[in-house]
Amino acid sequence: MCFLVEGQRIEPGYVVERLLGEGAFAEVYRVRHRFMGRQAMKVFKQAGSGALMTEAVLLTRIAHPNIVRVFDAGTVATAFGERGFFTMEYVAGGTLYRLWATPRNRPIAVAETVRIIHQVSRGLAAAHAERPPIIHLDITPHNILIGPDGRARLGDFGLAKVARPLPGKARGQVTLAFAAPESMLGAVAESCAMDVWSLGAIAYLLLTDRHPYPEGASRRTRPVAPSALNSDADTRLDDIVLAALDPNPVGRTPNATVLAGQLADWGAGL
Structure with a gap:
């Protein structure tokens, strides 16, 4: 149609x-x-x-x-x-999914992964800084566009809404592989931490060429550290990604502003 x-x-x-x-x-x-x-x-x-x-x-x-x-x-x-x-x-370069799916012998370079996730985090931080915060709720590699200049842009805010501090009906039509564990519950308090989990899952995929949680796997514990699957990653980056993927939203990196700062600090330490 x-x-x-x-x-x-x-x-x-x-x-x-x-x-x-x-x-x-x-x-x-x-x-x-x-x-x-x-x-x-x-x-x-x-x-x-x-x-x-x-x-x-x-x-x-x-x-x-x-x-x-x-x-x-x-x-x-x-x-x-x-x-x-x-x-x-109109962003002519295509999606992050297209970049990731392009045949290659090893995962996308660590520095390139951090650059992309950092840029998306900065854009998302502007949404999270609104009062009340605007949360995306459906961040996936298909919704991140990479321009010919290499600049990443977050799009498709079709499920976005202002944050709701009290529990309510769970969202539908989300992409499960990149949806925070609490979003699959019957009633949840929507928060910026949900978006952070999605970015953590994307970072993990780019670093390892694997989803942090294969289909059907329990999300009650953190996944294997990225550095165990990609020797180019280091323990500092492990800490950042795994904190974003904390199953408990209370212990998770709280918003994109904090995540962007962590990634900037990691880059400055190179």
């Missing part, structure tokens, strides 16, 4: 170039604006503007070079009825 077709013109001034991909809730297209050049357009599959306004408004509150920028929002007529959309910066 494609809501837009190549060559379709959308006011004010967009031309659809091609479909980039789709998820459970939306399709993303590459479009060209007559003045501003190429952008990405996210078109929601369901009628109504609730999801559109939530994600677009949250993103406009976060201005950071490591967060995908939002430019415009509106509605578009499709073969399936009117749908909400917003446009954001």
Whole structure:
């Protein structure tokens, strides 16, 4: 099902170039604006503007070079009825998943892994610094974009929301491999520590080419240290990654600001 077709013109001034991909809730297209050049357009599959306004408004509150920028929002007529959309910066380099999945003989270099996770942490720190904090809740390698300049940007805030200090219904549609252990419980207090766990899981994957917890494995204890699987990692980096993966959110690295600082200190010590 494609809501837009190549060559379709959308006011004010967009031309659809091609479909980039789709998820459970939306399709993303590459479009060209007559003045501003190429952008990405996210078109929601369901009628109504609730999801559109939530994600677009949250993103406009976060201005950071490591967060995908939002430019415009509106509605578009499709073969399936009117749908909400917003446009954001188009990142030509592809996703972190694509970078990780590229065939190679060993894990991505440790310094490159730390650079990417540090950049994403800095962008996420801007969201966590909002009052109340904005938490992403679905950070995966597919939602991290790497530009031709090497700069990492965090996108897809479709499940993001302001932090909720009291327990409530668990979120649906999350990517389980990168979801904090407490997010799988029936009722949880959503916190910045959930996002930190996701970044810790991504860092572990990049460092070792393995998920910290294979499918079906218990998440009640910390996984094997990255340095046991990759001799280029050191014990200082082990401590940072394993603290981010602490099964207990109370003992976990509390937010992206702290994680970004730890990674910066590690880099400064090289």
